[in-house]
Amino acid sequence: MRSPAVRLAVIAGDGIGPDVTTEALKVLDAVRPLLNSGISVEHLPYGAEHYLSTGVSISPGEMSRLGSEFDVILVGALGDPRVPGNEHARDILLGMRFKLDLYVNERPARLFDDRLTPLKGKSASDIDLVIFRENTEGLYAGIGGIFKQGTPDEIAIAEEVNTRRGVERIIRYAFEWGRSHAKTRVTMADKANAIPAHGLWRRAFEEIGEEYPEINRDTRYIDAMAMDLIRTPESFQVIVTGNLFGDILSDLASTLVGGLGIAPSANRNPGRVEMFEPVHGSAPPLAGKDRANPMAAILSLGMLLETVGEQDAASAVESAVRSAIAAGAVTADLGGSLGTRAVGDAIADRVRRSAK
Numbered sequence: 001m002r003s004p005a006v007r008l009a010v011i012a013g014d015g016i017g018p019d020v021t022t023e024a025l026k027v028l029d030a031v032r033p034l035l036n037s038g039i040s041v042e043h044l045p046y047g048a049e050h051y052l053s054t055g056v057s058i059s060p061g062e063m064s065r066l067g068s069e070f071d072v073i074l075v076g077a078l079g080d081p082r083v084p085g086n087e088h089a090r091d092i093l094l095g096m097r098f099k100l101d102l103y104v105n106e107r108p109a110r111l112f113d114d115r116l117t118p119l120k121g122k123s124a125s126d127i128d129l130v131i132f133r134e135n136t137e138g139l140y141a142g143i144g145g146i147f148k149q150g151t152p153d154e155i156a157i158a159e160e161v162n163t164r165r166g167v168e169r170i171i172r173y174a175f176e177w178g179r180s181h182a183k184t185r186v187t188m189a190d191k192a193n194a195i196p197a198h199g200l201w202r203r204a205f206e207e208i209g210e211e212y213p214e215i216n217r218d219t220r221y222i223d224a225m226a227m228d229l230i231r232t233p234e235s236f237q238v239i240v241t242g243n244l245f246g247d248i249l250s251d252l253a254s255t256l257v258g259g260l261g262i263a264p265s266a267n268r269n270p271g272r273v274e275m276f277e278p279v280h281g282s283a284p285p286l287a288g289k290d291r292a293n294p295m296a297a298i299l300s301l302g303m304l305l306e307t308v309g310e311q312d313a314a315s316a317v318e319s320a321v322r323s324a325i326a327a328g329a330v331t332a333d334l335g336g337s338l339g340t341r342a343v344g345d346a347i348a349d350r351v352r353r354s355a356k
């Protein structure tokens, strides 16, 4: 007997969001024969168009419905030049992260094909890491504001929030993940030499790390970390860091494995609804032109499938992406000549063949 259906909410969003999400859902349809349980899909209209036509980004009721009536959420991207202040994207995306308390932002960077890295002499065995970015605090907490805007005396203040509870839970998550994936090293990046508040991260890291004697603890200042990630990516397995540093490091890490077009992510709080999205934004110049790489969205679907216990389906999706890359069935950002839809087809066909 099949288990009850997993309830999936889809927010395709803005720009290339709908382009890449369509391909991810194409792949979901292809992988259905491998699923142990059904997956029901509800499309939600939130994005710039909805905001501009209704004046509402997302209502508090809808936000809590996302938390209570769905198991997983798949997001395309949010951001539209018609909303220059980006307030709808903040309400929807940061709203989900903060209000649904999705404190873990998991961003893997694995090199699927040696040809995709810009680093000389590095191969797939050298670049296989995952970044755990704290997702609910830091400089994104929204504490601060702008005073005397537009005058020579303008003051802009943004305060960084680091709570013991928030820092502890992301560090613990990183160590737990490291343990369950047989990793031998967790690296923490901060700026404790210049920002005394980051001493909290150092203390929590040492204390919690002691509970994981089989895992080596490694701490770096964020500036050195950025340099080392390029010089010696093989020295990193699991990286844990704050909200802003994690955002920046994960774009950098994605570049080591082929770029934003291939970088997936998960926003998690185990036991609650979890949200999956490409690391990339809405890339407005590419929107609707059949040019965006859908692989980040498709790999985000793969992470979603794994999370809901659909291991075979998740593996089929990842194998299909690897096989498409090996065959050169890729978009221009990865050096190919296919469009978004053709890459989606190439992956869906491969998934379908493996599901037979």
Ligand SMILES: NC(=O)c1ccc[n+]([C@@H]2O[C@H](COP(=O)([O-])OP(=O)(O)OC[C@H]3O[C@@H](n4cnc5c(N)ncnc54)[C@H](O)[C@@H]3O)[C@@H](O)[C@H]2O)c1
Binding pocket: 016, 020, 076, 077, 078, 079, 080, 081, 086, 089, 093, 260, 261, 277, 278, 279, 280, 281, 282, 283, 284, 286, 291, 292, 293, 294, 296, 333
């Ligand atoms: N999670 C999100 O929804 C998210 C994340 C970042 C930025 N944004 C928003 O997206 C908008 C554009 O921001 P940006 O230009 O700084 O970042 P972006 O990620 O949209 O684009 C950065 C660069 O990467 C390229 N790129 C991104 N995704 C690609 C893909 N799938 N295939 C091929 N190339 C791809 C773009 O063409 C551009 O050159 C802004 O409104 C921003 O606020 C949203």
